[in-house]
Amino acid sequence: MSRTLAFLTATRGGARLHWTDWASYGYLFLGVFLMFFPVVWLVLSSFKTEADLQRYPPTFLPYQQQTITLDGYADPLPLFEITGGEHEGKILAQLRRVGLRAQMVDPADPETRLTIDIGDRVPVERFTLATENYSDLFGRFNFLLYFWNSTFITVTATLIMLLTNSMAAFALSKYQFRGRTVVLLLVIGTLMIPQTVVLVPLFLIVTELGMFNSLWGVIIPGAATPTGVFLLRQYMLTIPDEILDAARMDKASEWKIYWRIILPLSAPAIAVLAILAIMWRWNDFLWPLIVLTQSENFTLQLALNSFQGELQTQWSALLAMTVLTLLPIAMVFMFLQKYIATGIASTGGK
């Protein structure tokens, strides 16, 4: 502890801490709490049973009442510690509750029934993770279907976007042709038209193309984003033209130059774009909400949103599903944090 403190309080110059340094660290740790705690709380809560979730005030860690299976009783019986009366200190299993009294048995002597005041008993609880919240998702809630829909949309839309955008960026950066400026201006123009303001006509076009209530209705319009063209074009401009000329001397076709030379050389920019595209498509909400109206086509985001209406009381399933929806992005973030940060900073997010 003191070493951590010494580590944190040492400045680079080795001088003593100024009060502004204390204020800075105070602010940062407050930030860590405010940013992390909600997610930590979500994860912890997702491991609580429905009964534990109803408890107020809530406990920090998930707890479950212990049960015991006794001969002669079909169901596991809940265990209670007795805090008053003649059986004080014993741990008994409850058979049933009748009004203010409870019928209980001693697990050591299952034959004798005892009657206890309900005020004299406290449940025996132990830290237990309710993993059934997660396993239930696969059985009862069609989680795999939504997961597949989300994954299919994300992967396909990203691939289409990478292919079309890189081809367009190649043309715009490496060819001199009439109309290039016009095309560039058109691409800038699309920057001004976010999906949110053309929802109605987009809906008509998608319906006319037979893509309403189909995953393709989300995939194809999603690929029409100009950000990637800009990002890749800026990068390809830095690739020297001499390499292309050399390849042309060797009689390489233009297509071969594109996919054997330009694509591999733009790999860093393509990686950044791929990460961004995966994030956008995975988190998409408004457009899928309009196009996908049948629950078998729902993405994870849509399923989560509709469940929070339907299952007002089923927080246990909802929280577990939220954690699983967040997980892929969290993993991507952990491994590729640097790329994401630079990518987002260089493109202006979206």
Added chain:
Amino acid sequence: MTETTGQGASAPAPTHGRDSGASRDGLVLRVVSPLMRLVEIPMLGLQRLLGINRLAWVFLLPNLVLFGLFAFLPVILNIAYATTGGDNVLLADRPYVGARNFVTLTDCASYLDPNSCREDKFWRAVWNTTWFVTLQVGIMVGFSLLTAIVLNREIRARGFFRAVFFFPVLLSPVVVALIWKWILQREGVLNAFLDWTGIGGYNWLVDADWAFGWSVFLSVWAHMGFYTLILLAGLQAIPRDVYEAATMDRASPWRVFRRITLPLLSPTMLVVLVLALIKGVQTFDEVYAFTGGGPGTATTFIIQYIYEEGFAGAPRLFGLAAAASLMVAGVLVVLTLVQLWLNRRSADG
């Protein structure tokens, strides 16, 4: 169409070490290169036919088709929808009504009082959005600036702290909404804490003002990391020697901030401000999943109005939705032009 792509690909995949990366590349190549070779055949034909420079159009074609169909055509059709009425989605079956949709939207005794408007929900949404954007952008840019300045100091574990402030940006809006809904619910952890301190809990999301306030908070929480990142990059671009000169002159930290940091950061600040405005106007996802626009219409914003008029309600009033969309588009085009102008200016200077 079999092809040898080097040993890494044809050998059985090694499971560890540096080789696994190479074999993954090999695998990608093995899947992709037959496809690419297949495409090469028609592309070569086109190249002979068109010549190298006109081949550019072939490379552009897929993207232009996508942009045309899903970005430009919608803009034109949007105008067609805005000037027609009825609830039919097919344009041929929609009667021309001229500017009637716009008249409906803007028919108000007083624009400041939504109750005096024919389409009162639209004006509620407009005013909600205006207030929301003002508060959200102001608070968010303020906190992003503060955070960026703190992160730009000589602190330990800067990478960690930067990541902490940034990670909510990646969360999906629905996840963000559910996380906070879970914390803020009547028997949630925040109320438990407030009860414990003696302040007493509150049913936050049932109260119109609090629901609005928490929507602003949630939106700031989710997005400030992004702006912090841009502002931090802007701060780091300020040359060190300017500060050193100021230290020589014994300028007070506050003076240094006001006379050096702020002026030199102002181009970045402007870009951040405009970007935040553009996104703020389009706020929908997280607030819709968070409050559903309620209680009442307290957190209904303009995009939700468009969504509900056009898609969620019956009859589907596509005309009104499209007319409202055009108005939002007008605001966004102005903001984007300002942004492009700012970008160019900062690139030049």
